[in-house]
Amino acid sequence: MAISEKLLSRLKDPSLVTEKALIAGEWVGASAGSATFEVTNPANGDVIATLPDLGRAETARAIDAAYTAQKTWAAKTGKERAAILRRLYDLMVKNADDLAAILTMEMGKPLAEAKGEILYGASYVEWFGEEAKRIYGDTIPGHQADKRIIVIKQPVGVVGAITPWNFPNAMLARKFAPAIAAGCAMISKPASETPLSALALALLAERAGLPAGVFSVVTSSDSASIGKEFTENDKVRKLTFTGSTNVGRILMRQGADQIMKLGLELGGNAPFIVFDDADLDAAVEGAMVSKYRNNGQTCVCANRLYVQAGVYDEFARKLSEKVAELKVGDGFEEGVKAGPLITEKALEKVEEHIADAVSSGARILLGGKPDEKGGLFFQPTVLTGVTSEMKVAREETFGPVAPLFRFETEEDVIAMANNTEFGLASYFYAKDMSKVFRVAEALEYGMVGINTGLISTEVAPFGGIKQSGQGREGSKYGIEDYLEIKYLCLSV
Numbered sequence: 001m002a003i004s005e006k007l008l009s010r011l012k013d014p015s016l017v018t019e020k021a022l023i024a025g026e027w028v029g030a031s032a033g034s035a036t037f038e039v040t041n042p043a044n045g046d047v048i049a050t051l052p053d054l055g056r057a058e059t060a061r062a063i064d065a066a067y068t069a070q071k072t073w074a075a076k077t078g079k080e081r082a083a084i085l086r087r088l089y090d091l092m093v094k095n096a097d098d099l100a101a102i103l104t105m106e107m108g109k110p111l112a113e114a115k116g117e118i119l120y121g122a123s124y125v126e127w128f129g130e131e132a133k134r135i136y137g138d139t140i141p142g143h144q145a146d147k148r149i150i151v152i153k154q155p156v157g158v159v160g161a162i163t164p165w166n167f168p169n170a171m172l173a174r175k176f177a178p179a180i181a182a183g184c185a186m187i188s189k190p191a192s193e194t195p196l197s198a199l200a201l202a203l204l205a206e207r208a209g210l211p212a213g214v215f216s217v218v219t220s221s222d223s224a225s226i227g228k229e230f231t232e233n234d235k236v237r238k239l240t241f242t243g244s245t246n247v248g249r250i251l252m253r254q255g256a257d258q259i260m261k262l263g264l265e266l267g268g269n270a271p272f273i274v275f276d277d278a279d280l281d282a283a284v285e286g287a288m289v290s291k292y293r294n295n296g297q298t299c300v301c302a303n304r305l306y307v308q309a310g311v312y313d314e315f316a317r318k319l320s321e322k323v324a325e326l327k328v329g330d331g332f333e334e335g336v337k338a339g340p341l342i343t344e345k346a347l348e349k350v351e352e353h354i355a356d357a358v359s360s361g362a363r364i365l366l367g368g369k370p371d372e373k374g375g376l377f378f379q380p381t382v383l384t385g386v387t388s389e390m391k392v393a394r395e396e397t398f399g400p401v402a403p404l405f406r407f408e409t410e411e412d413v414i415a416m417a418n419n420t421e422f423g424l425a426s427y428f429y430a431k432d433m434s435k436v437f438r439v440a441e442a443l444e445y446g447m448v449g450i451n452t453g454l455i456s457t458e459v460a461p462f463g464g465i466k467q468s469g470q471g472r473e474g475s476k477y478g479i480e481d482y483l484e485i486k487y488l489c490l491s492v
């Protein structure tokens with residue numbers, strides 16, 4: 001077991017990579033003969049680190065420590081909690097290049113995108129460090145002359161967090177920051193593909209002064225068991241999850257027995273609509289960002305591109321010209337815009353969706369097959385002649401495929417866009433203001449990008465409706481999910 005020299009040689013501070021999990025304030029490595037799992041670089045299959053493969057016992061130990069530490073942490077003032085989050089924000093920014101290199105090596109995204117993710121994750125730490133000082137309650141006029149009513153907000157308590165591989169820093173930071181700001185304690189279970197980013201965050205949180213036990217990171221390849229510990233251990237008051245709708249459903253069922261508070265950021269199937277009065281160049285730019293960011297591996301990616309008949313051919317041509325410029329390769333290579341997919345399973349799903357579409361009459365305008373580099377590299381792809389009967393219309397591709405659907409009327413496209421069990425992100429390009437308000441209000445999604453393909457920011461409420469989840473992350477709304485409301489009735 002040894003950390004990859006290729007990774008360590010890229011870092012100013014090699015101590016940011018660890019092969020130890022953080023359990024109850026102690027860094028725990030794999031003991032002789034104990035179970036371990038490997039973290040590999042999706043660009044070439046290299047083993048970059050070996051982590052202890054922990055289970056329910058270690059998770060329960062982390063929960064016990066969190067249960068104790070949380071009481072002291074919650075007793076600190078918002079200003080004291082804010083100061084530690086501010087120090088963490090400063091450390092994330094100072095170490096952003098190293099954190100980005102760790103992220104690119106374990107997840108594959110281009111280095112510039114990884115750096116962007118680190119700063120995006122840090123923005124949540126900064127935002128909720130500020131919110132920590134503003135957890136206000138209410139006073140309410142009494143219902144009787146001798147009654148005084150006060151509403152206070154208190155931290156939920158111990159929180160379990162399960163996060164995905166596609167944004168291994170930002171998806172954790174988006175949960176960690178409001179939880180810690182609110183006075184909660186957290187045990188995180190990162191995706192087994194990408195635990196190093198979570199561990200680096202934990203290292204920096206410790207250096208920022210976060211007390212022992214308030215934050216643990218359990219590394220495990222047996223996520224189902226860790227999830228069961230989170231949902232069955234009565235010291236855990238909330239579970240926050242980002243990942244597929246299928247797993248979200250499993251966790252919701254498991255948490256039902258103790259009426260667990262849940263935060264669910266699940267799958268999406270975003271429509272991206274181009275009306276014939278759109279600024280086509282802007283729409284192409286927005287489609288490039290919304291579709292190919294993170295190689296299409298984000299839950300808010302444009303999954304279905306609906307283009308009005310009058311501009312369909314021109315949009316398809318312009319989009320393909322831009323897609324053809326995307327350089328595929330190792331995320332560390334200069335100019336690369338499309339890294340590897342995360343696993344063989346992810347690549348097979350992309351191939352399956354393209355084959356299904358073509359077998360039903362779609363045409364490959366660009367790409368359509370694995371890149372000549374082999375491995376997990378795939379050609380950025382544009383399909384035309386796509387219809388609602390195809391899998392790309394119903395399922396989340398989670399890869400670099402832009403399926404173009406042609407539509408005639410506003411009513412038709414709203415009906416098609418809403419014809420899904422998902423409701424996370426949606427986008428459309430149009431100039432007519434009446435149409436903008438009609439369409440924005442008619443789309444059944446938690447988020448709507450209007451003349452933009454990039455909507456994610458810490459200042460706005462990120463989240464979905466229907467089977468895309470519940471709760472919101474970021475914004476002034478995001479901290480509410482980590483607070484309980486308490487009503488005090490005083491007889492005076």
Ligand SMILES: NC(=O)C1=CN([C@@H]2O[C@H](COP(=O)(O)OP(=O)(O)OC[C@H]3O[C@@H](n4cnc5c(N)ncnc54)[C@H](OP(=O)(O)O)[C@@H]3O)[C@@H](O)[C@H]2O)C=CC1
Nearest residue numbers: 163164190191192223224227243244247265266267268299
């Ligand atoms: N709404 C949002 O913000 C986001 C949604 N997603 C959605 O997630 C999917 C892709 O991400 P992906 O990582 O494959 O999703 P998964 O749901 O497979 O995995 C997400 C996390 O859940 C863990 N997990 C898997 N099975 C269980 C289980 N039975 N109990 C507890 N934890 C479990 C995984 O651990 P391990 O991998 O180690 O098994 C990982 O840490 C897409 O559908 C995407 O849309 C992804 C990111 C953001």
Ligand SMILES: O=C(O)[C@H](O)CS(=O)(=O)O
Nearest residue numbers: 166167297298299300456
């Ligand atoms: O897809 C995800 O995991 C993130 O939610 C995407 S974003 O927040 O960076 O848009």
